[in-house]
Amino acid sequence: AMADGLEPDPAALRELSGPAALSVLIALIAVALTLLIWRFVQGRRSSRKAVLLLGLCDAGKTLLFARLLSGKYRDTQTSITDSSATYRPSRDKSTNVTLIDLPGHESLRLQFLERFKAAARAIVFVVDSVAFQREVKDVAEFLYQVLVDGTVLRNAPALLIACNKQDVTMAKSAKLIQQQLEKELNTLRVTRSAAPTTLDSSGGPAQLGKKGKDFDFSQLPMKVEFVECSARGSKGEEGDADLEGLEKWLVKVA
Amino acid sequence: MLDFFTIFSKGGLVLWCFQGVRGPAATAPVNALIRSVLLQERGGNNSFTHEALTLKYKLDNQFELVFVVGFQKILTLTYVDKLIDDVHKEFRDKYRNEFQQKGALGLLNGTFDFKDDFMRLLRDAEESSKVRAPTVMKTFEQSLKSQKTVKCMIETRGEKPKEKVKNKKNKGSKKEGNEAVAAPTKGSVGDKQLSAAGDKEELTKDEILQKNREEFFRRHMKAGEKSRSPKPDAQKEKGKKPRVWDLGNSNAKVLDYSNSATNGSAEACPVEEFDPDMALGDKNREPGRLYDLEYESDDEAEEEKVIQNPSKPSAKKGGLGGMFGMLKGLVGSKSLTRADMDPVLEKMKDHLIAKNVAAEIAVQLCESVAKKLEGKVMGTFTTVTSTVKQALQEALVQILQPQRRVDVLRDVMDAQRHHRPYVVTFCGVNGVGKSTNLAKISFWLIENGFSVLIAACDTFRAGAVEQLRTHTRRLNALHPPESHGGRTMVQLYEKGYGKDAAGIAMEAISYARNQGFDVVLVDTAGRMQDNAPLMTALAKLIAVNAPDLVLFVGEALVGNEAVDQLVKFNKALADHSMAQTPRLIDGIVLTKFDTIDDKVGAAISMTYITSKPIVFVGTGQTYCDLRSLNAKAVVAALMKA
Numbered sequence: 001a002m003a004d005g006l007e008p009d010p011a012a013l014r015e016l017s018g019p020a021a022l023s024v025l026i027a028l029i030a031v032a033l034t035l036l037i038w039r040f041v042q043g044r045r046s047s048r049k050a051v052l053l054l055g056l057c058d059a060g061k062t063l064l065f066a067r068l069l070s071g072k073y074r075d076t077q078t079s080i081t082d083s084s085a086t087y088r089p090s091r092d093k094s095t096n097v098t099l100i101d102l103p104g105h106e107s108l109r110l111q112f113l114e115r116f117k118a119a120a121r122a123i124v125f126v127v128d129s130v131a132f133q134r135e136v137k138d139v140a141e142f143l144y145q146v147l148v149d150g151t152v153l154r155n156a157p158a159l160l161i162a163c164n165k166q167d168v169t170m171a172k173s174a175k176l177i178q179q180q181l182e183k184e185l186n187t188l189r190v191t192r193s194a195a196p197t198t199l200d201s202s203g204g205p206a207q208l209g210k211k212g213k214d215f216d217f218s219q220l221p222m223k224v225e226f227v228e229c230s231a232r233g234s235k236g237e238e239g240d241a242d243l244e245g246l247e248k249w250l251v252k253v254a
Numbered sequence: 255m256l257d258f259f260t261i262f263s264k265g266g267l268v269l270w271c272f273q274g275v276r277g278p279a280a281t282a283p284v285n286a287l288i289r290s291v292l293l294q295e296r297g298g299n300n301s302f303t304h305e306a307l308t309l310k311y312k313l314d315n316q317f318e319l320v321f322v323v324g325f326q327k328i329l330t331l332t333y334v335d336k337l338i339d340d341v342h343k344e345f346r347d348k349y350r351n352e353f354q355q356k357g358a359l360g361l362l363n364g365t366f367d368f369k370d371d372f373m374r375l376l377r378d379a380e381e382s383s384k385v386r387a388p389t390v391m392k393t394f395e396q397s398l399k400s401q402k403t404v405k406c407m408i409e410t411r412g413e414k415p416k417e418k419v420k421n422k423k424n425k426g427s428k429k430e431g432n433e434a435v436a437a438p439t440k441g442s443v444g445d446k447q448l449s450a451a452g453d454k455e456e457l458t459k460d461e462i463l464q465k466n467r468e469e470f471f472r473r474h475m476k477a478g479e480k481s482r483s484p485k486p487d488a489q490k491e492k493g494k495k496p497r498v499w500d501l502g503n504s505n506a507k508v509l510d511y512s513n514s515a516t517n518g519s520a521e522a523c524p525v526e527e528f529d530p531d532m533a534l535g536d537k538n539r540e541p542g543r544l545y546d547l548e549y550e551s552d553d554e555a556e557e558e559k560v561i562q563n564p565s566k567p568s569a570k571k572g573g574l575g576g577m578f579g580m581l582k583g584l585v586g587s588k589s590l591t592r593a594d595m596d597p598v599l600e601k602m603k604d605h606l607i608a609k610n611v612a613a614e615i616a617v618q619l620c621e622s623v624a625k626k627l628e629g630k631v632m633g634t635f636t637t638v639t640s641t642v643k644q645a646l647q648e649a650l651v652q653i654l655q656p657q658r659r660v661d662v663l664r665d666v667m668d669a670q671r672h673h674r675p676y677v678v679t680f681c682g683v684n685g686v687g688k689s690t691n692l693a694k695i696s697f698w699l700i701e702n703g704f705s706v707l708i709a710a711c712d713t714f715r716a717g718a719v720e721q722l723r724t725h726t727r728r729l730n731a732l733h734p735p736e737s738h739g740g741r742t743m744v745q746l747y748e749k750g751y752g753k754d755a756a757g758i759a760m761e762a763i764s765y766a767r768n769q770g771f772d773v774v775l776v777d778t779a780g781r782m783q784d785n786a787p788l789m790t791a792l793a794k795l796i797a798v799n800a801p802d803l804v805l806f807v808g809e810a811l812v813g814n815e816a817v818d819q820l821v822k823f824n825k826a827l828a829d830h831s832m833a834q835t836p837r838l839i840d841g842i843v844l845t846k847f848d849t850i851d852d853k854v855g856a857a858i859s860m861t862y863i864t865s866k867p868i869v870f871v872g873t874g875q876t877y878c879d880l881r882s883l884n885a886k887a888v889v890a891a892l893m894k895a
Contacts, residue, residue: 062266070362075268077281078288081318083265085362101265105289107655111648141659191663194702196870196882 048121048155050098051087051250054113054146055126056138057104060164063231064126065101067243068250073232079103082112089250097121097254109142117151122158122253124246129163129171129228132180140184144192147185147220156222158253162246167230174226178217186215225249256331257307257324259372260284261345263361264318270345270366274325283307284322295622295649295862303327312338314346315630316589317353321345333379340375403463589631590638595624598642609892611855612814615862623649647893653858654885656867660841665802666704666773675707675766677774677799679759680843681792682807683819684780687845687872689718691807692775693725695870697877700733700743704772709762710748711755711795712779719748722777732877745771755779756795763799776801783822792823793830796837805869806839808860809846816859824864841869844883848873852891857883 053061062076062083069085080103087099098119102112123146127139143161146152161181163174210219217224227245259272262284283304291302291311302309311322321342325331345368346353352364599620606616623645632641662678669676678695680688689712696706708726712718726746733743747762759776766774778795781788796804806823808816820839828836842860850856857868868883 066267066362072362074362075271075281076266077260077262077268078285079264079266080288080320081264083263083267083361103266106657107652110655111651137661137664138659141661187664187667188661191661191667194663195661196698196880 048119048157050084050100050116050119051122051124051253052113052116052120053099053101053124053126054109054142055104055164056128056135056142057106058131059104059126059128060231061101061104061126064124064162064164064229064243064246065099067231068099068247078105080105080108082116087250089247089254095254097250110145113146113149117149118155120152120155120157122160122250123152125159125161126164127161127177128165129173129177130165130168132163132172132177136180136184140181140188143181144185144188148192153221159220159222159224160246160249161224161226163226163228164231166228166242167232174228178226182215182217189215256334256376257326259321259323259341261319261321261341261366261368264320265361267361269319269361269364270368270372272369272372283309283324287311287322288320295619295653300625310334310338312342313625313628314342315626315628317346319346319353331383333383336382337375337379340379341372344371344375401459403460406463589629590627590641592624592628594638595627595642598639599624602642602646605895606855606858606892608853609855610813610850610853611892612817612859614814614817615859619646619649619858619862643893647889650858650889650892651885653861654868654883654888657865658867660867660869660882662803662869663702666699669802670704670772673767675763675771675774676803677763677776677801678803678805679776679778679796679799679801680805680807681778681796681823681839682780683782686780686807686809688780688807689721689725689777690875691843691845691870691872691880692722692777693729694872694877694880696725696744696773696775697729697732698880699773700729703738705738705741705770706744707762707766707769707771707774708744708746709759709774709776710746711758711762712777713749713751713753713755713758714779716751718777718779719746719750722746722748729877755791756798759795759799783819783826789822789826790830793826796827797831797833800837803869804837804840805843806841806860806864807843807845808856810844810850810854810856811846812856814859816856817863820860820863839864839866841866843870843872844868845872847871847881848879852894854888854891857888858892 053065055061057078062079063074065083065085066072066074066076069087079101082100082102084098084100086096088096100116102116103109125143125146128135132139161174161177163172163177165171213219227249229244229246230242233242256272256274258274260268261270262268286304287302287309290296300310300312302311306327307324308327309322309324311320313320321338323334323338325334345366348368348371349364349366352361603616603620606619607613611619623642626649627642627645630641632638666676680692682688692708696708699706708722710719710722723746726744729744730742735742747758747765749758749761755778762776763774776795776799778792779788781792783789804827806820808819812819824838827838831837842864844857844860847854861868871881871883873879873881
């Protein structure tokens, strides 16, 4: 009786084999393929939708963030954590990006950069044009750390260096800032690669730009632009901010 | 009375601000608060002093808000804590929607019109602190003194004690008011008086006094004899008598309880069963040889197991209730309370201390992490342990990140451009490795093409100058002048022993300037932090010579001592400096790092106390054993179980 019970099954299977099994197999492969493609596309599209606002402490990142999103002036304090919101660069295009404002304090900046660098489609590096002369070494060091990061080099997100606080008369121009940064980064290449290696000797930092030649922003794998802006705005707190260049660039990047 | 009250989000947007009495802007003190307290993980106590202001703050970890109130330091306002709590609750409840639903955009676009509520809460708080009116002083009529007659207060000699006792009795009777006179309770006397005292209410006060006085006299007559008997005693005790011990005068014989028969005679003590094996133990030992200490790691493992076992049954007891709580926690939207975090934090604190972090620093760190996590809503599938561990890890990485730029070569290049030498001073306690690491750092500088002058300012320790001379010779052999364009890359400047270190340093620096050396490395003698004259000498050396970099050399093996050393060194440097902003320790060199496996806690202790970066790490005794700190690797080693 047991043998009888078992016998019909192989027979039934043999009947099923042929076109039916083949179609089942094809269906399975098709489903798997679509899933893979969909995940891949989704991943690619959603992974890098962020625009990071980086910079030293007091550069004006949080105010820039507020101005871009709401157009209003807000008082700000030193940020201790990140803030993110979706931003629509232009009214006609339906694309939007996630604007992320990271804290600039020395003890936090690298941690937050680690967290968000993989998702970065573009980086806005905010520089305080008034205090630049005094802070040039610190600015250059942070910029260097951002530029030699493995993930950043691989993804090559577009970089904009926003020279903020242009409403003050003593502010340095974007051209001057570019020249000074190039000179400083040139020196930093040498000193940083000569620094004692870290404890776990994870290999030296990547080389920035071309060896032998003086450092230039055009040697970098990503597109770098310099723009002047003023988050506070020349008409004081009630007026609008002077962010045209920045907004145009964001439209381009989105 | 408040100077200001601000509410801002952790992302930096000021949501609402109240500018009080007179108005220096609130931003600067609040920024100082954020930088020194919150970002340096000193969030244990919730008040902070900045110039003339005291700042108190409260964190809301659920909605990521910070509430800060500032008032003058000289005022002590008692209602501030309560005010902050009330404001927190009201603000959160009123604007809950903005926070929860709209996120950052809600914060940006929302208008937070809180002024009326705040004024109301402030008024309530001030009222509550004034509720207890100061007690009104009694008027003279109300006091007892006015009810005594003048007569009773006159003191005549001989009757003094009587008067005093009488007054006491009178006072007692006044206090009890209309009650029967309770004080003279000697029954025989009292009966007659009680019946009369029953009408006390109608008697005037004078008559009451009179009656009491008569009573008292009567008693006193009776007690007269009694009072006389203590008098002879008093007379007797007038002169102080020497104390007489019972057996003091008797001679030693009485005190000698030893059995004189037993000493010296062999029969008195019974012969024990003498087992030579038990006494000597190891039969195979060589007579006379001193063996090494044997290190057994098995015992320690067993002890740990024993300690763990008792804790397991208590975990089992948690049982069903714990399981449901865990499930609820796993699914999310559970906010952390102090009670949840305490056991985990205790364990983390012990873990940190086991990894050689100084005890008080581990405590402060855990407190700060608790403050940061209180009230935070956990995400899905996260347990309390993992949240706390994550927060602690972030806090540790934050501490180890340098607050200022750490790039010695860049600064040396700067100094080179200005044609002056870059001066580095090494200080520390005895035997931490100052001279060894000085040699390593000079090797590194020479490799990068800078010429070094070593100033031997250790004029005390025997052989210090010779040690540096040997190093100089070796370095010159490794980097001969020929390979660097005829320039001697390293030279020693010494003036022998016994001279003043500060003077030698000054001479060395001017010599370096004349000869065009790029860097001057000043080696000082090791000194204990408690040794005041030596600390003064070190402070003088640093104050007079104004070096560019003051490096404190500390060994990684140090435990709780690190805190004491650094605090006292910094204090000494600050006390003896004449300048407005005294030169303190600028950086730390952590030495003997190869001797600790993963007990890397000393790095945390040192950076926490000084908030200065670890510039170099020494990992051995050869010239190449110089590294820089990798914060992530150190924290990983620290958090490893």
